[in-house]
Each structure stands twice: as structure tokens, then as C-alpha cells.
Amino acid sequence: xxxxxxxxxxxxxxxxxxxxxxxxxxSQLRANLRSATTAIREKRGRVVAxxxxxxxxxxxxxxxxxxxxxxxDSYLVKLEASVENVGGVVHWAGDAGEANEIVLSLVRQHGExxxxxxxxLTTDEMGLNEYLSQGGVMAxxxxxxxxxxxxxxxxxxxILVPAIHMNRSxxxxxxxxxxxxxxxxxxxxxxxxxxxxLYLRQKFLSAKIAISGVNFAVAETGTICVVESEGNxxxxxxxxxxxxxVMGIEKIIPxxxxxxxxxxxxxxxxxxxxxxxxxxxxxxxxxGDGPEEFHLVIMDNRxxxxxxxxxxxxxxxxxxxxxxxxxxxxYERSGGHAYDSVYPGPIGAILSPQLFGTESSKSLPWAxxxxxxxxxxxxxxxxxxxxxxxxxEKVLTEGHRSSSERFQxxxxxxxxxxxxxxxxxxxxxxxxxxxINRFLAFGSLPGVAGKWTxxxxxxxxxxxxxxxxxxxxxxx
Amino acid sequence: xxxxxxxxxxxxxxxxxxNTARAANVVLRSLGVKVEFPRRQxxxxxxxxxxxxxxxxxxxxxxxxxxxxxxxxxVAISGSCTAMVREHYLELANRTNDxxxxxxxxxxxxxxxxxxxxxTDVVGVSDVGATYPHRVSYHPTCxxxxxxxxxxxAIKLLxxxxxxxxxxxxxxxxCCGFGGTFSVKNSPMSTAILADKVANxxxxxxxxxxxxxxxxxxHISGALKRNNTGVSVMHLAEVLAHGLDxxx
Ligand code: SF4
Numbered sequence: 001x002x003x004x005x006x007x008x009x010x011x012x013x014x015x016x017x018x019x020x021x022x023x024x025x026x027s028q029l030r031a032n033l034r035s036a037t038t039a040i041r042e043k044r045g046r047v048v049a050x051x052x053x054x055x056x057x058x059x060x061x062x063x064x065x066x067x068x069x070x071x072x073d074s075y076l077v078k079l080e081a082s083v084e085n086v087g088g089v090v091h092w093a094g095d096a097g098e099a100n101e102i103v104l105s106l107v108r109q110h111g112e113x114x115x116x117x118x119x120x121l122t123t124d125e126m127g128l129n130e131y132l133s134q135g136g137v138m139a140x141x142x143x144x145x146x147x148x149x150x151x152x153x154x155x156x157x158x159i160l161v162p163a164i165h166m167n168r169s170x171x172x173x174x175x176x177x178x179x180x181x182x183x184x185x186x187x188x189x190x191x192x193x194x195x196x197x198l199y200l201r202q203k204f205l206s207a208k209i210a211i212s213g214v215n216f217a218v219a220e221t222g223t224i225c226v227v228e229s230e231g232n233x234x235x236x237x238x239x240x241x242x243x244x245x246v247m248g249i250e251k252i253i254p255x256x257x258x259x260x261x262x263x264x265x266x267x268x269x270x271x272x273x274x275x276x277x278x279x280x281x282x283x284x285x286x287x288g289d290g291p292e293e294f295h296l297v298i299m300d301n302r303x304x305x306x307x308x309x310x311x312x313x314x315x316x317x318x319x320x321x322x323x324x325x326x327x328x329x330x331y332e333r334s335g336g337h338a339y340d341s342v343y344p345g346p347i348g349a350i351l352s353p354q355l356f357g358t359e360s361s362k363s364l365p366w367a368x369x370x371x372x373x374x375x376x377x378x379x380x381x382x383x384x385x386x387x388x389x390x391x392x393e394k395v396l397t398e399g400h401r402s403s404s405e406r407f408q409x410x411x412x413x414x415x416x417x418x419x420x421x422x423x424x425x426x427x428x429x430x431x432x433x434x435x436i437n438r439f440l441a442f443g444s445l446p447g448v449a450g451k452w453t454x455x456x457x458x459x460x461x462x463x464x465x466x467x468x469x470x471x472x473x474x475x476x
Numbered sequence: 477x478x479x480x481x482x483x484x485x486x487x488x489x490x491x492x493x494x495n496t497a498r499a500a501n502v503v504l505r506s507l508g509v510k511v512e513f514p515r516r517q518x519x520x521x522x523x524x525x526x527x528x529x530x531x532x533x534x535x536x537x538x539x540x541x542x543x544x545x546x547x548x549x550x551v552a553i554s555g556s557c558t559a560m561v562r563e564h565y566l567e568l569a570n571r572t573n574d575x576x577x578x579x580x581x582x583x584x585x586x587x588x589x590x591x592x593x594x595x596t597d598v599v600g601v602s603d604v605g606a607t608y609p610h611r612v613s614y615h616p617t618c619x620x621x622x623x624x625x626x627x628x629x630a631i632k633l634l635x636x637x638x639x640x641x642x643x644x645x646x647x648x649x650x651c652c653g654f655g656g657t658f659s660v661k662n663s664p665m666s667t668a669i670l671a672d673k674v675a676n677x678x679x680x681x682x683x684x685x686x687x688x689x690x691x692x693x694x695h696i697s698g699a700l701k702r703n704n705t706g707v708s709v710m711h712l713a714e715v716l717a718h719g720l721d722x723x724x
Contacts, residue, residue, distance in 0.1 A: 017662050024668050329651045329669045330662075367662065369655030369669070370526060372622035386563075392528030409529045416487060417535035419516030419543070426491055451660040455667040456698025459492055466485050466494035470513045475501055 015363025020338035029165055033335050036164045037326045043272025044323060061265045062381040064258050065317035069307060075219045075252045076298065082222030083296050086284025093299040096126040099246060102297050103128060103211065104135045106244055112137070112209050118226060118233040119143035120213025121159060121320060122246050122299065124342040139211065140203050142232040144196055151178045157336030157344065159322040160270050165335050200232060210236035214247035216262060220255045223283045224296065227266060227276045237280050243291040249303050250316040262319060265379035269321040306354045311390040315350050317380040324374035324384060330367055339364060346374035350387040353395065365391035426465045433461040479599065480510040482547035486554045487519035493690045499717035500553045500591055503604055506720045516543040522560040527657045530568065537568045538577060545580045549598065550588045553713055555620030555688040558590040563623060590620065592688060592712055596629040602636045607719030609639030613682045617689040618651050630688060630712055637715060646676045654695040674699045677707055685709045
């Protein structure tokens with residue numbers, strides 16, 4: 001055991017321990033994140049406490065989402081039929097590449113080179129903006145925070161508040177250098193909002209094509225639902241002639257009645273509001289009202305593989321509320337960029353390794369203390385700690401961690417699976433305790449012990465283990 | 477009828493915190509509970525499961541179940557070990573396809589209690605007769621609070637201790653950053669979380685921080701000592717043994 005304490009278990013040099021390090025040390029970022037997450041957390045806490053039936057709602061939400069996932073094949077077929085029945089066109093995409101290709105060719109068919117976008121994680125997952133721009137099409141983000149991130153050539157760091165890592169004066173400087181074309185601005189939020197409004201209005205009026213994600217797709221009616229806070233999404237969903245919405249295969253709910261459950265769960269969990277400000281629902285196309293053409297792109301992108309894992313499957317219940325990010329002690333101190341994925345925080349730590357399987361995403365299941373705060377707030381009761389532990393085992397079984405660590409744990413298991421071997425180990429440690437205590441008090445230590453003692457003292461090994469005392473005194 | 481319990485002390489306490497186990501023994505005996513310590517006990521297997529080596533925990537589960545299946549009630553002095561048994565044991569036993577082990581595990585799990593929960597919910601006591609005249613904060617550890625839903629038990633027991641002044645800790649329900657091997661695998665993150673916990677403890681101006689898990693307390697005290705705060709840590713059992721006969 002002492003040997004374990006002294007050897008290094010950290011394994012590879014990529015992944016979260018390394019990507020999070022500069023962020024932990026960035027005191028401005030830490031301060032921005034702490035004040036933002038604390039504020040949302042408290043707001044959520046207040047509005048959730050008002051609902052006596054919150055736990056029942058969560059159970060309902062979980063049950064609806066789990067049932068859909070258990071019967072996803074038939075729901076997908078049903079959704080396709082309903083959407084086509086109301087005049088929409090359904091496209092199937094096996095992966096992100098296919099989804100990107102479908103969207104680009106639709107834009108090209110209409111001879112357009114500009115599109116407006118409603119904030120959408122799924123299109124971020126696909127890397128749609130980059131793909132379109134390589135194909136000569138400029139995609140303008142219209143959600144204020146997404147716009148900020150786009151103008152800064154940065155990446156979103158939060159599911160709901162993509163620019164949570166930036167403060168007002170940083171945003172003012174950015175706007176002055178870009179959309180306000182050198183006009184001096186103050187860092188007053190209304191001034192900043194006005195600058196973005198002037199810029200975005202032109203885009204809404206000139207764009208012929210809009211692209212959105214999907215919060216919920218109702219299988220029975222073919223109705224699509226998008227929720228947002230600013231109304232910019234509503235502009236995109238109503239003004240342009242062509243609307244293309246992209247969804248992962250898991251975003252289905254059975255009926256409009258089920259939607260009522262999520263319209264209660266989602267705003268309280270995500271923004272801490274009782275009701276969502278702009279909830280847009282549409283079913284296909286209607287002459288003289290809104291877009292004349294509606295396309296729904298339904299993308300798998302490894303979701304069916306996630307579905308096949310009985311423990312991992314619940315990950316797909318997620319409604320992207322971001323409550324788990326706001327309560328996570330790790331996210332609060334690392335921010336979203338450290339996760340190196342469009343899905344940060346606790347949901348990202350379980351979703352990214354399953355969807356992307358990249359080397360860095362494989363470190364994410366360990367980027368958690370397993371404190372369980374995420375599970376406690378999740379409106380659809382995803383047992384995130386359970387999935388994290390499951391994925392740790394899965395990643396290791398697939399052989400991506402150092403074998404010296406495996407060897408140490410195998411020895412530990414052999415010692416701890418027998419009372420007499422453990423007896424002997426404890427007695428040996430007691431006998432050497434003088435030496436060990438001396439050594440541990442020695443200052444800079446190698447390996448794991450060194451990582452512990454950077455900021456913490458180690459305990460001393462006591463004279464007598466409990467079992468030795470018990471034997472000597474018979475418990476008296 | 478005299479109650480009889482088997483104490484599960486956990487490998488960690490056996491080696492590093494024998495005084496906690498001795499204190500639990502004193503408290504239980506003072507309440508007329510007969511205490512046994514089955515010597516074949518070792519470790520619950522949590523470190524293996526939580527690090528990703530769940531299959532290596534299976535022999536530990538087998539050893540635990542064989543050691544304790546004859547016991548009426550089992551009392552564990554670690555919240556996270558109790559949570560390990562409740563959340564993972566059946567699934568791990570199921571992996572063996574050993575019907576005997578599976579059925580023994582199924583019968584055993586509901587008889588495993590965390591120490592404070594055993595006192596308030598099973599024995600039905602809140603005042604054990606202890607005296608501890610100090611300013612104390614309670615840190616509800618993540619596993620005790622969110623896996624086992626134990627909070628009231630500890631508060632009730634502390635509230636009845638003579639002379640003890642219970643001080644609220646701000647953001648008490650937030651994790652201390654320990655997380656088992658997380659504390660070394662993501663050591664800078666672990667200690668960044670810890671720094672905020674320590675600041676809240678210092679602001680509470682208490683003499684002692686009490687919890688149901690010595691593992692978290694080891695991590696917290698590591699920083700309390702390093703920063704010369706003068707604040708000590710103590711497992712609840714040790715507070716409750718203060719002022720009782722036979723205290724260590
Ligand atoms: S995992 Fe749960 S809490 Fe996190 S974003 Fe998804 S629904 Fe929200």
C-alpha cells in the first residue's frame with residue numbers, strides 16, 4: 001500500500017488534468033464562473049423549492065424520456081410520418097458528416113450564401129458552421145452569447161450561457177472591434193444589447209434560410225419545439241422562407257401533453273425561471289404563415305451505440321438544461337473549455353466519451369469527485385455518478401490506462417480479499433511505521449504522495465491498528 | 477432484548493483511524509449494544525469500483541458478505557463505505573452468477589447501517605450522554621448526504637451533546653474535493669475545491685469540523701494543518717464518545 005502511495009497513478013499526459021490546469025490558475029476566469037454559477041444556482045434553488053410536486057415531475061420526466069429511448073425505433077418512424085403529414089421533409093443522417101452535407105446541399109439548392117442560426121448544440125457537435133464556411137456559406141449566430149463567442153473566434157464554455165467565461169468589459173471591447181465598427185460603447189448591458197440588436201436585425205431581414213436545433217420533437221403530431229430567452233430564435237423561425245432544423249435521434253417525446261412536463265422542468269432547471277420566455281412550436285408549413293419549406297434532419301452520430309449500453313443509455317434522456325454544470329464543483333473551477341468538447345460539465349463528462357471516444361474525452365469520466373450534486377438536480381434523473389463509474393470501467397477495460405496502475409490495484413485486491421493477508425499487511429505497516437512516518441514527513445515526495453502533499457499534510461500511521469487493539473483488549 | 481451489532485470499521489479506519497472505531501465501540505456499548513468485530517473483514521471495495529476496476533472488487537464483496545452474513549446488524553463508521561454496499565453490492569454479486577452469493581448479498585445489504593443512522597433510526601436515541609464543550613461545524617459529506625440521505629441524524633446527535641455549540645458552515649453541502657483517487661489524479665482541482673471549503677471553515681470560526689467520513693476529513697485536515705488554522709477534525713463517533721466511560 002505504501003508502495004502504491006509512492007508510485008504515480010496518473011497515467012497519460014493528455015486530458016482533463018492537463019487541460020484544466022491553466023483554467024484553475026486563471027483567477028479572472030474563476031471569479032467570472034463563480035459569480036455566474038452561484039447566481040444561477042441560487043435562482044434555480046428558489047424556483048424549484050416553490051414546487052411541492054418537483055420530485056414527482058422529475059420522476060415523470062425521467063419516465064417519459066426512458067420510455068421513448070426504450071422504443072426509439074418505432075417513435076422515429078412515427079415522427080417521420082407525422083412531420084411529412086404536415087408538409088415537412090425528413091432527412092436521415094448516420095453521422096455528423098452526412099448531416100453537414102445534407103444542410104449544405106439544401107442551402108446550395110436555394111442558391112444562398114448566408115444563413116441565420118438559432119443557438120443549437122447539435123449543430124456545434126457537427127461543426128456545421130465550419131463546414132458551411134468551407135462550402136462558401138456564412139452562418140450567423142443570432143443568440144447573443146453565441147454571437148459573442150463567434151465574433152471572438154472562441155468556443156462556447158457553457159451549454160446555456162456560452163460566454164459565461166467572459167465579463168461585460170471584455171464583451172464591450174469585442175463589440176467595439178467588430179459589429180459596432182469602432183463606435184465607442186459603454187459596458188452597460190442595455191448598450192451592448194442595442195449594439196447587437198442593430199446588427200442582428202439586418203441579418204434577420206435579409207436571410208432566406210434559417211437553421212435551428214430542436215429541443216423536443218413530438219412524435220404524434222410532428223410538432224417541433226424550440227425554447228429560448230431572447231426572441232432572436234423566434235425571428236429566425238418565422239421570417240426566412242426556408243427552415244432547416246437538426247436533431248439527434250433522442251430528442252423525441254410522444255405527445256403534446258408530455259411537452260407540458262418538460263416546459264415545467266426545463267426553465268426552472270436551466271435559467272431558474274418559472275416559465276420560458278420564448279417557446280416556439282410549429283408543425284410543418286402553413287401557407288402565408290412562416291417558412292414555406294421545412295426540413296428536419298435527424299442525426300444518429302453514435303447515439304444508437306450509446307443506446308445499446310444499458311447503463312450508458314440514460315445519458316440520452318438529457319434535455320440540455322445545464323443544471324448539472326451549475327452545481328458541479330469541478331465545472332465551477334475549470335469552466336467549459338477544459339472539457340475540450342461542445343458538451344462540458346457533468347453531462348459532457350458522460351456524453352463526450354460515449355459520442356466521440358477521443359483520447360482526451362476518455363479522461364472525462366475521472367473529472368469528477370462523484371459528489372452527486374448533478375444527479376440531485378437533474379430534471380430527468382440521470383444518475384450521472386453511476387454512468388461516470390461505469391464509463392471509468394469501460395475505458396479501462398478497453399485498455400486505455402497505464403497497466404502499472406492496473407497491476408497495483410490487482411495486488412491491492414489480492415491483499416484485501418482475505419482477512420489474514422490484510423492482517424499481515426497491517427502488521428507489516430505497523431512494524432515499519434517509524435520509517436514510513438519519517439519518510440512521509442520528509443518534504444517533497446515522489447508520485448502520488450507528492451501530489452497529495454503539494455497542498456495537504458499526510459497523516460501519521462498510528463502505533464496500533466484497530467484490529468490489533470481489539471485482539472489485545474477484546475474490545476474492552 | 478440486547479441488540480448485537482458487528483462493526484465494519486473499513487480498511488482505512490483500521491489502519492489510520494483506530495480511535496474512531498474505538499469511539500464507536502464505546503458509544504454503542506454505553507447504549508447496551510453488544511459489539512462484535514469479525515476479524516476477517518477488510519475493505520468494502522470502493523476504491524476499486526470508483527477508480528474503474530470494479531471486477532477486482534468482486535472478491536472483496538465476497539469476503540465482506542462471507543464475513544458478515546451471520547451478523548444481525550452491521551454498523552459501518554464510514555458513509556461512503558455504507559453507500560458502496562447499498563449502491564453497488566448487488567450488481568457486483570450478480571456478476572459472479574453465484575446464486576448463493578447473490579442471495580446472501582441481497583439479504584445482507586438492508587442490514588448494513590451507517591453509524592449515526594443506526595443510533596437515531598434503529599436504536600432510537602439522540603442523546604447518548606456525551607459532553608463536548610466546543611464550537612463545532614458539521615460537514616455533510618457527499619455520500620452521507622446525497623447517497624444515504626443522512627443529515628438529520630447527525631444534527632440531532634450533535635445537538636444533544638452537552639456544551640457543544642453547532643455553528644452553520646456556509647455552502648456546507650458542497651463537496652470538499654476529495655473524491656478518492658480524484659484527490660491525486662486531479663490534484664490541482666481537488667485542492668482548489670478544498671481551498672474554498674477551508675475558507676468557509678475558517679470563516680465559521682469553529683474549533684472542530686465533524687463528519688461521517690474520515691477519508692474526507694483526512695483531506696480537509698491536511699489543508700487545515702498545512703495552513704496552520706488550528707482547527708481540528710473529528711469523526712462524529714469521537715465527539716459522541718467524549719465524556720462517556722472508557723473513552724480513549
Ligand atoms: S444531464 Fe440532466 S442536469 Fe445535466 S443538462 Fe442534461 S438534463 Fe440537465
